[in-house]
Amino acid sequence: MFRQIFLGRNGPDQLSLALTVLAFVINIIPGGYITFGISLAVLAFAVFRMFSRDIARRQRENFYFINLVNRIKMWYHNKKARRQQLRFYRIFVCPKCGQKLRVPKGKGKVAIKCSRCGERIIKNT
Numbered sequence: 001m002f003r004q005i006f007l008g009r010n011g012p013d014q015l016s017l018a019l020t021v022l023a024f025v026i027n028i029i030p031g032g033y034i035t036f037g038i039s040l041a042v043l044a045f046a047v048f049r050m051f052s053r054d055i056a057r058r059q060r061e062n063f064y065f066i067n068l069v070n071r072i073k074m075w076y077h078n079k080k081a082r083r084q085q086l087r088f089y090r091i092f093v094c095p096k097c098g099q100k101l102r103v104p105k106g107k108g109k110v111a112i113k114c115s116r117c118g119e120r121i122i123k124n125t
Helices: 014-028 033-051 054-083
Strands: 087-092 100-104 111-115 118-124
Touching: 014 033, 014 054, 087 118, 100 111
Parallel strands: none
Antiparallel strands: 087 100, 111 118
16 A cells, blocks of 8 residues: 555655654754744655655755765764874875875884875874
8 A cells, every 4th residue: 555655756765764854853842833833844845755756856856865965974984084093193294295194103213205206204103
């Protein structure tokens, strides 16, 4: 029966699910009729997307949403990896080309060769 309702329609996808969760979160926030109205509008848009027959447009919207979420996840993952690397490595920047160079901490004075331009830098780690 559930399949027959959504036959020829977009149906639930990641963006609709996110909008539904957002509507419930907004509804929990105290604020009276204003937050209730906003949550109702967001929920109505989510239901509209589910029952829409313009599948190509809804899939394109969902595609952009998923790309945005993935970019945010990768940004967070890169920041987290950078913080973890800073415990064990020092990062230097090549003065000639701007390439970031990673050197283990605690090695004393080292000669670093840039992998991009070949510039040699002597730094203390």
